[in-house]
Amino acid sequence: MNPVIPENKKISPFLVFFVINSMQTGVGVLGFQRIIAKSAGYDGWIAVILASICIHFVLWMMYKMLEIAGGDLISIHTFVFGKTAGKILSSFYILYFCSLAVTTLRNFIEIVQVWMFSDLITFWFALVFLILVIYIVYGGFRTITGISFFSIILPSYIWLLFLFTIPYANFTNLLPIFNHSTKDILLASKDMSLSFLGFETLLFFYPFIKRPEKSKKWSHLAIVFLTMIYLYLAILTFAYFPEEQLQKNIWPTLTMWKIIELPFVERFEYIGIANWCLIILPNACIALWIASRLTKQLFSVKQRISAPILAVFCLIGTSLLMTRDQINILTDFVGQCGFYINFMYVPLLFIVTLIAKKVKER
Amino acid sequence: MKKTIQKNNQDKLELEKILLKSNDFENLSFTNEKTKIKFCFTYMSTLIDEKILQDNVLPALLKEEFQQLDDVKEIIPISDVQISDNASDIEQKLFNGYVLLTIIGEYNKYCFFAAQKEVGRTINPPEVEFSVIGPKEAFVESLDMNLNLVRKKLPIKELIIEELSVGALSKTKIAIIYIDNVVNTENVNTIRQRLEGIQYDDIADSSYIVQMVSDNHNSPFPQLLDTERPDRVSSSLAEGKVVVIVDGSPHALIGPTTFVEFFSSFEDYFLNWLIASFFRLIRLFSVAFSILVTPIYVAVLSYHYELIPRDLLNALVASRRAVPLPPILEALFLELTIELLREAGARLPTKVGQTIGIVGGIVIGTASVEAGLTSNVLLILIALAALASFTTPVYRMGNTIRFLRFPFLLFAELWGLLGIVLAFCFLLVHLIRLTSLGRPYLEPVYPLRKVDFKDSFIRLSFSSQGHRPLLLRSKRPKRVDESDAKKKKDIDE
Numbered sequence: 001m002n003p004v005i006p007e008n009k010k011i012s013p014f015l016v017f018f019v020i021n022s023m024q025t026g027v028g029v030l031g032f033q034r035i036i037a038k039s040a041g042y043d044g045w046i047a048v049i050l051a052s053i054c055i056h057f058v059l060w061m062m063y064k065m066l067e068i069a070g071g072d073l074i075s076i077h078t079f080v081f082g083k084t085a086g087k088i089l090s091s092f093y094i095l096y097f098c099s100l101a102v103t104t105l106r107n108f109i110e111i112v113q114v115w116m117f118s119d120l121i122t123f124w125f126a127l128v129f130l131i132l133v134i135y136i137v138y139g140g141f142r143t144i145t146g147i148s149f150f151s152i153i154l155p156s157y158i159w160l161l162f163l164f165t166i167p168y169a170n171f172t173n174l175l176p177i178f179n180h181s182t183k184d185i186l187l188a189s190k191d192m193s194l195s196f197l198g199f200e201t202l203l204f205f206y207p208f209i210k211r212p213e214k215s216k217k218w219s220h221l222a223i224v225f226l227t228m229i230y231l232y233l234a235i236l237t238f239a240y241f242p243e244e245q246l247q248k249n250i251w252p253t254l255t256m257w258k259i260i261e262l263p264f265v266e267r268f269e270y271i272g273i274a275n276w277c278l279i280i281l282p283n284a285c286i287a288l289w290i291a292s293r294l295t296k297q298l299f300s301v302k303q304r305i306s307a308p309i310l311a312v313f314c315l316i317g318t319s320l321l322m323t324r325d326q327i328n329i330l331t332d333f334v335g336q337c338g339f340y341i342n343f344m345y346v347p348l349l350f351i352v353t354l355i356a357k358k359v360k361e362r
Numbered sequence: 363m364k365k366t367i368q369k370n371n372q373d374k375l376e377l378e379k380i381l382l383k384s385n386d387f388e389n390l391s392f393t394n395e396k397t398k399i400k401f402c403f404t405y406m407s408t409l410i411d412e413k414i415l416q417d418n419v420l421p422a423l424l425k426e427e428f429q430q431l432d433d434v435k436e437i438i439p440i441s442d443v444q445i446s447d448n449a450s451d452i453e454q455k456l457f458n459g460y461v462l463l464t465i466i467g468e469y470n471k472y473c474f475f476a477a478q479k480e481v482g483r484t485i486n487p488p489e490v491e492f493s494v495i496g497p498k499e500a501f502v503e504s505l506d507m508n509l510n511l512v513r514k515k516l517p518i519k520e521l522i523i524e525e526l527s528v529g530a531l532s533k534t535k536i537a538i539i540y541i542d543n544v545v546n547t548e549n550v551n552t553i554r555q556r557l558e559g560i561q562y563d564d565i566a567d568s569s570y571i572v573q574m575v576s577d578n579h580n581s582p583f584p585q586l587l588d589t590e591r592p593d594r595v596s597s598s599l600a601e602g603k604v605v606v607i608v609d610g611s612p613h614a615l616i617g618p619t620t621f622v623e624f625f626s627s628f629e630d631y632f633l634n635w636l637i638a639s640f641f642r643l644i645r646l647f648s649v650a651f652s653i654l655v656t657p658i659y660v661a662v663l664s665y666h667y668e669l670i671p672r673d674l675l676n677a678l679v680a681s682r683r684a685v686p687l688p689p690i691l692e693a694l695f696l697e698l699t700i701e702l703l704r705e706a707g708a709r710l711p712t713k714v715g716q717t718i719g720i721v722g723g724i725v726i727g728t729a730s731v732e733a734g735l736t737s738n739v740l741l742i743l744i745a746l747a748a749l750a751s752f753t754t755p756v757y758r759m760g761n762t763i764r765f766l767r768f769p770f771l772l773f774a775e776l777w778g779l780l781g782i783v784l785a786f787c788f789l790l791v792h793l794i795r796l797t798s799l800g801r802p803y804l805e806p807v808y809p810l811r812k813v814d815f816k817d818s819f820i821r822l823s824f825s826s827q828g829h830r831p832l833l834l835r836s837k838r839p840k841r842v843d844e845s846d847a848k849k850k851k852d853i854d855e
Contacts, residue, residue, distance in 0.1 A: 274783040
């Protein structure tokens, strides 16, 4: 049923770490602190850990399902619902991933427009960016993994630079611990989980992993690594900003960069934002790759044709979003979709798959 | 039977008819003193050392007794004597410096003996890849001499030299060299297949071959390493690589290769590993510097003044105060001047070239600052960048680096730092996608192979070079048998 993927197009298990990590790190890192502090205040860091634990659980379910169905999400859908219903369900994912790409790209452009170039024209930048994305997608999954790899390795120096804020930090901000209700913390965890979105891509690139059972360790490590980064950032941010000031700051991470001063660089946020271009690049690539691959599997259109077509849709979508409000509406909508897909639909699918397996075994 | 004989002779006659138009074609007849047999030499006088013919061959043939061509082999005092009954050999042999000997009356038998005239350079010190320490011989144009240089370095029976000829007109001889029990046969097959697939009539140099057998024809990056050093070739062979030497070209080609290999000079292996690693890192840094410095200047001065601390900005602004041009034009003007100087310097004889360099560098540079066309700072930066681009040990890569600066400049003008990162992403993706003989170009960084770092950005000591590069998937991954490697002693033992 599934065309076999040639061995030389597959990736080593440890690279899964980079693919999942790079998909998860996106624009969210720049502004998640305010969102978790909204409901849970400075207990927000607990929400980071809670969300991370949930994600480990969902990831485990995904691996179980993939092992049962042997393949990707499409094979799971066919396994459980049969061919036609499976196809219809899978095709929703094309829409989801396209809008994910649009959200990431448009949010990034928004940041650039606010912080660097107020007169950057969305269309032209998106056009060049998407041409780059198509060039990567044409290189196949190994190229995408490569760009994911570099997008984690090359900008990793940035994480160290946050240490510049420590002289100005006041860690007593974090005290007292646990002064928010469980409900608040759970609400914050739900918000936090949006920043972790991206691991669902595993459902699609699973057939591209050599010895997939070995990749489990790496994908869980990816989540652990990202949790560490988020915790580190959250704690530094909470120590750096008083709570009221944080609420007025949409991108606290960027504001923190302002304090960094090197002998030859005064305003580090410019370099940081430019660097972020490399970080969000795999987001768009993986999303577009999955969308075009789904189109290929469901409607048997060649990826060489479907990828540019989908990119044109993304380009149109990105240029149509003009105001901050519109961007927010789309971001929230995609976030909600992602939440329901990962934390409602996947567990549900997991249970149904288990039942289907039992039934078929009889 | 008789018919074929006649037909064969006709072949020879027809060939002679064409060859007679050439002035250097000779067809001489002589008679043996004892048996009175008439024989005939046919050769191209420009390719033949006529002294061999006169001093060695002719006296023997005139005086010694022989009846037919088969006897001649023992009489001629030359080792390379071949007897053939195939008329189609004649053309190929004549143009490779053989003399055709025929006996009049004996059809369908041809005797060839070698009497090539050796014309060409003798071995000189390397010019492009000169090294202060180490061997000082470089390849020349003659294939035989080059092969001799390689064979002498690796006197083992496993060193295989395959030969094939490419090009409908030039019939260029190409040698594929590898060590049989070390190399990965897949690599040899790839290169052989690609060489055989070449469809072009005239192969003038190994540079033609590089471009024709590359994995990606549209990439500015060279995908085979070229070298003029026999020592580099022999050590690449020992690593398990495949070498291609083209007749008429003093540059051998080595593959598969990686991106970082282009920044390793062979002199690195003659120096202590610490020093060698340091030099390599400097070279890599200078490449990054050379590509990025002008674009960053343009980006910062066009868009991000705020990025620079105040003190530094003062200096920058002061030097630019009189300049009426926007930074991009200023930068392009200077970059093009440097490129002009380089082109002019490369085309002119050395002595004139030096003068031009001084005139260009000092006069134009100072004058353009004084005329207010450029700023001092940019002049320094561009001169440094040009200098840095010449540190790459492989000339071909240096060209690529200089070329890459221009797209980066354009992107920097378009979107400042963001543009530079975007251009960098394009470059990165291109490098990720690139392969050399089907092996990843960015190895050992991506795909990540820790062991191969030992000889990439840095070069570790020889004691840690016990394994051949994983990239090559060699038949014998280990270079040395580690069973008798010395055990480390503890203090005071």
